[in-house]
Amino acid sequence: xxxxxxxxxxxxxxxxxxxxxxxxxxxxxxxxxxxxxxxxxxxxxxxxxxxxxxxxxxxxxxxxxxxxxxxxxxxxxxxxxxxxxxxxxxxxxxxxxxxxxxxxxxxxxxxxxxxxxxxxxxxxxxxxxxxxxxxxxxxxxxxxxxxxxxxxxxxxxxxxxxxxxxxxxxxxxxxxxxxxxxxxxxxxxxxxxxxxxxxxxxxxxxxxx
Ligand code: URA
Numbered sequence: 005x006x007x008x009x010x011x012x013x014x015x016x017x018x019x020x021x022x023x024x025x026x027x028x029x030x031x032x033x034x035x036x037x038x039x040x041x042x043x044x045x046x047x048x049x050x051x052x053x054x055x056x057x058x059x060x061x062x063x064x065x066x067x068x069x070x071x072x073x074x075x076x077x078x079x080x081x082x083x084x085x086x087x088x089x090x091x092x093x094x095x096x097x098x099x100x101x102x103x104x105x106x107x108x109x110x111x112x113x114x115x116x117x118x119x120x121x122x123x124x125x126x127x128x129x130x131x132x133x134x135x136x137x138x139x140x141x142x143x144x145x146x147x148x149x150x151x152x153x154x155x156x157x158x159x160x161x162x163x164x165x166x167x168x169x170x171x172x173x174x175x176x177x178x179x180x181x182x183x184x185x186x187x188x189x190x191x192x193x194x195x196x197x198x199x200x201x202x203x204x205x206x207x208x209x210x211x212x213x
Contacts, residue, residue: 006175008166009184011047016040016186020164024202030211034087037136037209040164040186041091048132048162048184049096077102077126081135081147082119084206088134088162102126104147115146127155136205138166138185139198141173148178160184165201167192 019036022028028036054069076096080086082105089101105119123129131151138144138161148159159181161174166185169192174183189198197203207213 006179007182008171008175008188009047009182010188011044011184011186013043016043019043020186020202023164023208024200026203028208030208033208037087037164038091038094041088041134041162042094043091044162044184044186045092045095048092048160073130074098075125075129076100077123077129077131079104079122079131079133079147079151081106081133081143084137084209085133085135087136087205087209088164092132092134092162099132100126100129102131104150106143106146106150108142115142117146117150120150122154126151127157129156129158131156131159133159133161133181134163135161136164136209137198137201138163138170138174138183139192139196140167141170141177144170144174145177148181164205165189165198167198 019040023033023036053072055072056067057070058067076099078089078092078099079102080089082103093099100123102122103119106115107118109116133147135144144161151159161181161183163185165187167189189201191199193199
């Protein structure tokens with residue numbers, strides 16, 4: 005069973021409340037999302053292993069820790085996932101960014117991948133899949149299915165707000181993928197919006213309301 009990490013830092017909670025407010029502008033919404041993703045990246049990377057390397061400081065030689073593995077790929081699910089990329093990149097500047105775009109065929113209801121671009125060798129990389137809202141879990145499950153079909157094994161997922169329904173689906177379908185989330189909200193309404201939530205994250209990020 006995957007672990008669900010709820011990142012209850014007061015600064016994250018404070019900024020998320022501002023994002024929930026319907027009167028917050030797109031400019032502020034984007035800035036807050038970037039700030040929260042930067043704060044979340046601290047927890048998402050907490051278990052990263054280090055190795056000891058020999059270097060010389062201006063004062064003396066010594067042995068110090070560095071990251072053992074520095075092949076990370078941040079993968080936003082288009083389009084709202086883009087809002088989480090800059091904050092993560094700020095702390096992980098050497099990370100690659102892959103993109104995945106999924107839409108549901110209106111006739112068959114099957115997921116259709118309309119965009120997929122990953123760095124070479126992505127199957128050997130740690131993948132940080134990002135999407136602000138984990139609602140039904142449908143897109144996240146489909147994105148991970150598609151990544152795993154290309155050989156990716158080491159995946160973790162970062163969301164801002166999740167519904168209990170989405171977490172359940174993810175844990176059933178992908179029990180190997182840990183979830184990092186700022187808040188688990190109450191429920192999904194009939195229109196598949198998270199309640200209380202913050203509305204349509206993509207529309208609020210890109211000002212398409
Ligand atoms: N996607 C969103 O952007 N918001 C929700 O509440 C649910 C899905």
